[in-house]
Amino acid sequence: MPEILDRARTQVLENGVGLDEADILAVLNLPDEHLPAALQLAHEVRMRWCGPEVEVEGIVSLKTGGCPEDCHFCSQSGLFTSPVRSVWLDIPNLVEAARQTAKTGATEFCIVAAVRGPDARLMKQMREGVAAIKAEVDIQVAASLGMLNQEQVDELVEMGVHRYNHNLETCRSYFPNVVTTHSFEERWETLRMVRESGMEVCCGGILGLGETLEQRAEFAAQLAELDPHEVPLNFLNPRPGTPLGDRPVVEGKDALRAIAAFRLAMPRTILRYAGGRELTLGDLGTRDGLLGGINAVIVGNYLTTLGRPANADLELLDDLKMPVKALSATL
Numbered sequence: 001m002p003e004i005l006d007r008a009r010t011q012v013l014e015n016g017v018g019l020d021e022a023d024i025l026a027v028l029n030l031p032d033e034h035l036p037a038a039l040q041l042a043h044e045v046r047m048r049w050c051g052p053e054v055e056v057e058g059i060v061s062l063k064t065g066g067c068p069e070d071c072h073f074c075s076q077s078g079l080f081t082s083p084v085r086s087v088w089l090d091i092p093n094l095v096e097a098a099r100q101t102a103k104t105g106a107t108e109f110c111i112v113a114a115v116r117g118p119d120a121r122l123m124k125q126m127r128e129g130v131a132a133i134k135a136e137v138d139i140q141v142a143a144s145l146g147m148l149n150q151e152q153v154d155e156l157v158e159m160g161v162h163r164y165n166h167n168l169e170t171c172r173s174y175f176p177n178v179v180t181t182h183s184f185e186e187r188w189e190t191l192r193m194v195r196e197s198g199m200e201v202c203c204g205g206i207l208g209l210g211e212t213l214e215q216r217a218e219f220a221a222q223l224a225e226l227d228p229h230e231v232p233l234n235f236l237n238p239r240p241g242t243p244l245g246d247r248p249v250v251e252g253k254d255a256l257r258a259i260a261a262f263r264l265a266m267p268r269t270i271l272r273y274a275g276g277r278e279l280t281l282g283d284l285g286t287r288d289g290l291l292g293g294i295n296a297v298i299v300g301n302y303l304t305t306l307g308r309p310a311n312a313d314l315e316l317l318d319d320l321k322m323p324v325k326a327l328s329a330t331l
């Protein structure tokens with residue numbers, strides 16, 4: 001057994017203290033033969049500090065495409081040639097999407113908009129949309145609307161949005177290679193306001209943007225410092241027409257090493273499979289991740305790419321004897 005896993009067993013599993021950056025890197029560098037042991041330990045950590053439940057979430061795009069920012073992985077940027085045009089969803093369709101999501105047993109419904117930050121029109125849509133969902137559907141509402149000012153943070157709290165997603169996407173040192181229209185610090189500032197408001201902080205990113213393993217470890221350590229309630233972990237699904245459209249997908253084993261390392265860095269967080277896992281891991285790998293530290297999934301489709309059918313995931317959870325987290329347990 002490699003020394004790092006022995007140490008992690010005491011520090012993370014028994015004492016609940018996450019690994020630091022150097023140790024995260026050691027996990028990311030583990031040879032293939034030690035990967036099963038790393039995943040097994042990450043799974044034990046998740047069971048010990050989070051329990052067996054899996055949180056299920058659905059996401060919907062309130063405003064798709066035409067974003068003025070230039071995140072190099074994103075087909076919703078209006079600055080690239082990727083074929084996603086600006087489209088708005090109306091309130092009845094938003095409520096219907098929430099209803100369909102609730103039917104799968106999901107407890108979280110996240111409303112997403114491709115924007116730098118919300119304008120008055122988007123905040124109005126949110127006010128009406130969140131109120132309509134709350135009146136008709138039994139589900140918690142989360143939001144992801146880009147960078148916020150204090151007034152917008154306060155308004156979202158007032159609407160009853162309980163969790164806010166704002167991804168750092170990658171580590172501080174690599175961020176300028178991925179986004180040039182805003183800074184890592186601007187994103188961090190929104191996260192700080194969200195944390196102080198009492199909303200739950202959801203913050204993750206995308207692996208496979210061209211970052212080194214050192215930068216992947218740096219990213220996990222920076223997320224651990226932020227200590228978010230939830231970390232959505234995406235693997236790049238290279239979109240045609242974006243600057244990262246030709247990047248190779250993350251190797252399955254590297255993705256699994258990253259899942260184990262992120263769990264060992266953050267024993268108590270909700271670590272959610274988000275986009276790209278179908279491409280990187282396939283069905284078998286999805287199972288490995290759920291047995292290697294992941295404890296939340298997104299059901300149905302992602303924003304611009306298709307996911308696995310909701311049933312396939314729910315059947316897998318049943319198979320693994322992992323109960324879907326109930327709404328009453330989260331309220």
Ligand code: SF4
Nearest residue numbers: 067069071074077114
């Ligand atoms: S990731 Fe968000 S902010 Fe960046 S281009 Fe895409 S929609 Fe815009």
